[in-house]
Amino acid sequence: MDRKFILSAFGYAILGLLLGIYMAASKNPAQHVTHAHFMLIGFLLSFIYGLCHKLWLNNSTSKIAIVQFYVHQLGAVVVLVGLFLYYGQFVPIETIDPVLALASIAVFSGMVLMKIEFIRCTKE
Structure with a gap:
C-alpha cells in the first residue's frame, strides 16, 4: 500500500504544480x-499515508x-475535480456543493480508517 499511496501522491503533486x-x-x-x-489532500495526505504504511x-x-x-x-479526486469545476466557473455552487460534501466525507472517512488501522496495528 505504501507504494500506491506514494505514487498517487506524486501524481497529485505534478497536477497541483502544473495548475x-x-x-x-x-x-x-x-x-x-x-x-x-x-x-494538501492529494499530495501531502497521500504521502503521509504512504509513510505510515511503510514505517x-x-x-x-x-x-x-x-x-x-x-x-x-x-x-480526493472528486473534491479536486469539483473544486476545479466550481472555481473555473464551469458549474454553479448549487450544483457542485452536494458532490463536494459527499467527497469531503469520503476524505474524512479515509482519515478515520487510517486511525483504525493504527489502533489495530498496535494491538497485534
Whole structure:
C-alpha cells in the first residue's frame, strides 16, 4: 500500500504544480483553492499515508487498508475535480456543493480508517 499511496501522491503533486504554474503564467489566481487542495489532500495526505504504511503498518494489505486507499483516492479526486469545476466557473455552487460534501466525507472517512488501522496495528 505504501507504494500506491506514494505514487498517487506524486501524481497529485505534478497536477497541483502544473495548475500553479498555469495560474502564475496566466496571472489568473482563480484556481488557488483547487491548487491548495491538490497539494494538501492529494499530495501531502497521500504521502503521509504512504509513510505510515511503510514505517508503522508493515505495508499492510488488510481489507481496511485497501478500503482506506480507495475511499481516500475517490474522495480526493472528486473534491479536486469539483473544486476545479466550481472555481473555473464551469458549474454553479448549487450544483457542485452536494458532490463536494459527499467527497469531503469520503476524505474524512479515509482519515478515520487510517486511525483504525493504527489502533489495530498496535494491538497485534
